[in-house]
Amino acid sequence: MRIFVLTLFPEMFTSVLAHSMLKRAIDKNLLDIRFYNIRDFAEGKHKMTDDVPYGGGGGMVMKPEPIFRAVEHIVAAHQLTSPVVVYLTPQGRTFNQQIARELALKQDLILLCGHYEEVDERVRMALVDQEISIGDYVLTGGELAAMVLIDVIARMIPGVVGNEQSITHDSFYQPLLDYPHYTRPQNFRGMQVPEVLISGNHKKIDEWRQQEAIQRTKQRRPDLLMTNDE
Numbered sequence: 001m002r003i004f005v006l007t008l009f010p011e012m013f014t015s016v017l018a019h020s021m022l023k024r025a026i027d028k029n030l031l032d033i034r035f036y037n038i039r040d041f042a043e044g045k046h047k048m049t050d051d052v053p054y055g056g057g058g059g060m061v062m063k064p065e066p067i068f069r070a071v072e073h074i075v076a077a078h079q080l081t082s083p084v085v086v087y088l089t090p091q092g093r094t095f096n097q098q099i100a101r102e103l104a105l106k107q108d109l110i111l112l113c114g115h116y117e118e119v120d121e122r123v124r125m126a127l128v129d130q131e132i133s134i135g136d137y138v139l140t141g142g143e144l145a146a147m148v149l150i151d152v153i154a155r156m157i158p159g160v161v162g163n164e165q166s167i168t169h170d171s172f173y174q175p176l177l178d179y180p181h182y183t184r185p186q187n188f189r190g191m192q193v194p195e196v197l198i199s200g201n202h203k204k205i206d207e208w209r210q211q212e213a214i215q216r217t218k219q220r221r222p223d224l225l226m227t228n229d230e
């Protein structure tokens with residue numbers, strides 16, 4: 001899968017991609033991420049990427065020309081046939097595991113990170129296929145949201161997460177939260193590992209984990225247990 005990130009701050013991504021799973025995915029060529037600085041597509045001495053809003057009011061608006069030129073450049077340079085252009089904005093639909101699964105099936109994603117107040121509406125009209133938010137709060141820009149998308153999507157690519165079982169046991173794959181986990185020592189400051197986990201009885205262990213997962217979900221996220229026809 002190829003991901004093209006359009007941003008004014010490509011450096012923000014470097015440390016995230018240089019570590020752990022994402023580094024491994026990139027090193028193993030399972031994931032190809034390229035960064036494009038929107039400023040490089042701006043014109044004039046000052047390479048302006050934003051301007052004052054028509055109609056007045058506070059804040060700045062990201063100009064349409066550099067963004068259109070950047071997307072057109074990416075499409076032509078990489079001969080993309082059906083890229084999906086995603087604009088990260090608090091106005092988008094709220095990101096979740098289901099949306100991640102859909103995006104993970106795409107060949108090429110172009111992630112557009114906004115800044116300042118908003119982008120010129122014509123970017124939305126003519127360039128953007130999907131708008132995505134990562135939750136009901138406001139970030140200073142789309143970069144952190146893009147990193148969240150990249151991280152969630154990357155771990156769905158076969159071979160990225162070492163143990164494939166850990167994906168299918170995930171919270172939100174099953175619509176249940178995860179069960180409690182323990183590792184050594186068996187007694188830590190007087191807190192014991194539950195007996196059942198030491199029993200070696202795998203049927204019992206599976207039952208215990210399933211029960212704990214349901215219990216935890218009921219307590220913390222009852223909304224996940226509600227089906228649509230209830």
Ligand code: 6GU
Pocket residue numbers: 087088089090132133134135136137138139140141142145146
């Ligand atoms: Cl995608 N962008 C910004 N600026 N703020 C957000 C967001 C995105 N998702 C939640 N808050």
